[in-house]
Structures are given as C-alpha cells and as structure tokens.
Amino acid sequence: MSFEIPSAFYTSDAFASVSLLLVLFAARLIVGRALRRRKDLTEQVARRWTANLRNLLLLVAVIGLVMIWAPQLRTFALSLTAVVVALVVATKELILCLSGAALRTFTRAFSVGDVVEVGATKGEVLDLSLLAAQLEEFENSGGSIVPTGRIVTLP
Structure with a gap:
C-alpha cells in the first residue's frame, strides 16, 4: 500500500x-x-x-x-x-440610547420631577432609565398647563 x-x-x-x-x-x-x-x-x-x-x-x-x-x-x-457593521446597524438604537443616557447623566440635564419639552411634547419626568425617559404629558389650554394623563416614553 x-x-x-x-x-x-x-x-x-x-x-x-x-x-x-x-x-x-x-x-x-x-x-x-x-x-x-x-x-x-x-x-x-x-x-x-x-x-x-x-x-x-x-x-x-x-x-x-x-x-x-x-x-x-x-x-x-x-x-x-461585515459582521461588525451588521452588529452596529442592528444595535444602533441601543447605542444611541446608552450614549444619550450617559450624556444626560454627566451633564445633569434633567431629573425626575422636572418639566421638559421635547419637540411638541411637554411633560413632567416620571422615570429615567438607561434606555428611556417617561413623561406625563401636558397640554396648553387657555394659557395654562393641564396634564393629559398620557404617559409618553422617549428614548
């Protein structure tokens, strides 16, 4: 053999x-x-x-x-x-949320209880997490600010 x-x-x-x-x-x-x-x-x-x-x-x-x-x-x-680019594209929103939370924390831009306005949405901050902020929405009616009762989650 x-x-x-x-x-x-x-x-x-x-x-x-x-x-x-x-x-x-x-x-x-x-x-x-x-x-x-x-x-x-x-x-x-x-x-x-x-x-x-x-x-x-x-x-x-x-x-x-x-x-x-x-x-x-x-x-x-x-x-x-290609794998790294796919991971970045797939986790883009997560990366943006985490970097926004870091920016918010380091600059102390706002905290729970503050009244903030983002675009057309105005409300009181109810909760802050790494990924989102929850607001109780307000509306302007007749020159005064009235809570609508809706909870808005902003990334």
Whole structure:
C-alpha cells in the first residue's frame, strides 16, 4: 500500500507555511550552533547575537506567513468587517440610547420631577432609565398647563 501526496499539496499555502517555518528553524539551529562554537565571543555577546537572531527570524516568520496567507486574511478581515457593521446597524438604537443616557447623566440635564419639552411634547419626568425617559404629558389650554394623563416614553 503506497501513500501519495496530491500535487496540489505542494502548491498549497499550508505547504509553503510549513516549509518556511522548517527553513527558519533549521537556520536558527545552524547559526546557534555556530555561535556557541566560536571561542572568540564572550558568553554575553553570544547570548545577545542569539536573541537578535531569534527576534529576526520571528519577524521573518511573521512577515512570511502574512504574505503567504494574505488572500485568506483579506477575506477574513472583510467578513469580520461585515459582521461588525451588521452588529452596529442592528444595535444602533441601543447605542444611541446608552450614549444619550450617559450624556444626560454627566451633564445633569434633567431629573425626575422636572418639566421638559421635547419637540411638541411637554411633560413632567416620571422615570429615567438607561434606555428611556417617561413623561406625563401636558397640554396648553387657555394659557395654562393641564396634564393629559398620557404617559409618553422617549428614548
């Protein structure tokens, strides 16, 4: 029984990634051994060179993997962006309500018991929450303000 690797594997991104990592690992081993064998370098200098080599090879590995997987990363980033935009659109009203509540709290614009007018609606604030304010609506009749008995909820 023989096991054949399909020829498409050799042109795949996975093969390129594994090959890159193996080459970099081999380079680290070879250069690391060469540094340890040199007698003219102090231990501190050899450690510094080893650390610099490790950091350089890590940088090459990251850049190489990003270049190999760039099309897939671009597709993933686009998908992730679409999901984030969908979440923002879906929660837009919630975000607006929460930011309005924060603004109202920090500026102390009004509180329960105050009489406020929003657009054509005028009333006394009955309740404040993070998402809405409830007003008892008033109407102007003959120059005086009369409660209508309706409760209006404003986001």
